[in-house]
Amino acid sequence: xxxxxxxxxxGHDQAEEEWCQLTFFGEExxxxxxxxxxYAATELSGPREHSLRIQDMYEEDRPRQRLAAYGPKALxxxxxxxxxxxxxxxSTGLSAVDLAHSIxxxxxxxxxxxxxxxxxxxxxxxxxMRGVGPAKAAIVIAAIELGKRAFIQPTQVRTRVDDxxxxxxxxxxxxxxETEERFAVLMLNxxxxxLAKRVLTIGSQTETLAHPRDIFGEALRHRAVRxxxxxxxxxxxxxxxPDDLALTKQLLQCGKIxxxxxxxxxxxxxxxxxxxxxxxxxxxxxxQENTGxxxxxxxxxxxxxxxxxxxxxxxxxxxxx
Numbered sequence: 148x149x150x151x152x153x154x155x156x157x158g159h160d161q162a163e164e165e166w167c168q169l170t171f172f173g174e175e176x177x178x179x180x181x182x183x184x185x186y187a188a189t190e191l192s193g194p195r196e197h198s199l200r201i202q203d204m205y206e207e208d209r210p211r212q213r214l215a216a217y218g219p220k221a222l223x224x225x226x227x228x229x230x231x232x233x234x235x236x237x238s239t240g241l242s243a244v245d246l247a248h249s250i251x252x253x254x255x256x257x258x259x260x261x262x263x264x265x266x267x268x269x270x271x272x273x274x275x276m277r278g279v280g281p282a283k284a285a286i287v288i289a290a291i292e293l294g295k296r297a298f299i300q301p302t303q304v305r306t307r308v309d310d311x312x313x314x315x316x317x318x319x320x321x322x323x324x325e326t327e328e329r330f331a332v333l334m335l336n337x338x339x340x341x342l343a344k345r346v347l348t349i350g351s352q353t354e355t356l357a358h359p360r361d362i363f364g365e366a367l368r369h370r371a372v373r374x375x376x377x378x379x380x381x382x383x384x385x386x387x388x389p390d391d392l393a394l395t396k397q398l399l400q401c402g403k404i405x406x407x408x409x410x411x412x413x414x415x416x417x418x419x420x421x422x423x424x425x426x427x428x429x430x431x432x433x434x435q436e437n438t439g440x441x442x443x444x445x446x447x448x449x450x451x452x453x454x455x456x457x458x459x460x461x462x463x464x465x466x467x468x
Contacts, residue, residue: 225244228250239277239278265291268287311420322379323379325379327351328351329379332362332366342370363407375409376413379414382416391414391423399430
């Protein structure tokens, strides 16, 4: 049996440096016949024939599928970035995940935190990176800006809805001057800070329909623990109809069962509003359970829940500005 040929003396070092690339989630492993395993930064100068494409991964290992199955916290920074990038770089053979690793690696070359660099990156700086074109750069910059805007909104400046007048003002833009009836829900946290509002239904000039299932479903989706419902009367008349009162009774019963108190039902129209809590006895007939950290009694006129003496007349003008 012939002995294996030994490498030529002068070519030994070169042979030792030759290694095979295998990329999985952007990590490159190097193998040599002798010595420890080597790792190298992504090389973008030529095609990557052995780069594992996202479409070649098991479906459950793909970033989008992992996001859907386990939520965003389960994904690495590179996987999240790859979802924004959408595709890799064809001419270099990089998958979207490889490209994300390459970008993050380039951002951290100076010893800086890659995420910190990313949040201050300009469009021009992104476009200067290999594999990033105008479409990819625009998506990444837009996502970073959205994240900043969501993060910098401090909790203490949220509107505190502790007064029917405040609630009516928040809803005026959506309800006050509309020519058809609309039904909306205002969602609050335990301290009556505004979380979200949603117009649930749009009806005719004389009626609109809203089901308790849809109303409380929206509240639970936003993790609200207090709600205010409202609808408009295009005619400007603020007297509740029998259907308005019947729906309010249903909502009060559901609110007690679900521990999501209904603070009020407002009727808006022609620059004015009316609070059914202040003009009917429904809240005495169907008292709401108090839940959460706010131990004040919600059986009182709710304008004085957090601050005494903030109640207003049952029917009041509001400034739509």
